[in-house]
Amino acid sequence: MPEPVSKELVAASSKPLVLAILARGESYGYAILQEVRELSGGRLDWTEGMLYPVLHRLEAQKLIQARWATSEGGRRRKYYRLSHQGSRALESERSDWEAVDATLKAVWG
Amino acid sequence: MPEPVSKELVAASSKPLVLAILARGESYGYAILQEVRELSGGRLDWTEGMLYPVLHRLEAQKLIQARWATSEGGRRRKYYRLSHQGSRALESERSDWEAVDATLKAVWG
């Protein structure tokens, strides 16, 4: 069942999904990949090559902030958390998504 | 209120929306632009420079078929209709959209 979702949909959902996940609390790249896979029931299976640039971009836009930390296991991880701007951006993204979703559902009947 | 929706969302929704509109019956470019604007309550305001390439692409993918006709007013219009493949593609797009929508709503709580 893991039929991949179209590239455009991945592009459209990556920003709101990452922001929404970080709104639930700090996380890091590798964990976000797993969270997305679990939350979607395997329907969304992002690649690392797609996610890391997204995180860097969101950081450059000041929507998220990063800090390096080392886990008990001794692994280096880059933890991200939502900024104030990020919270506002999340609401905006959500509003946009719902507008498009409502339109699609209106046509689907 | 016509705050524009992000470029990525436009990209993600253009294919399913056009297919869904044509599933309701034949239409043409200029009319589709208006239908999208009305169906979205003005939230979606596509440009011609975005829609026509979409139509050409969908036609190249054999998801829609075109025919030229002249209206009573004497205007040349290119009418598009959904192909069998287009119907299938629409269902696939819809399934994808709903998978992402469900994921987003799961995170939004």
Added chain:
DNA sequence: ATTCTATACCTAGCGCCGCTATGTGTCAAC
């Protein structure tokens, strides 16, 4: 007559962004 508006189609060039492929390094298990 002429100008304006709405209608109706089209495309070139730009920039953004996911994807593929690849690279680096650590830790735990076998």
Added chain:
DNA sequence: GTTGACACATAGCGGCGCTAGGTATAGAAT
């Protein structure tokens, strides 16, 4: 000591919306 999971990163490619422009007709307004 090799494999697999973990964890981060980037270069090059292709796809696609956007901007900005172009062409053309019909009807209304001036």
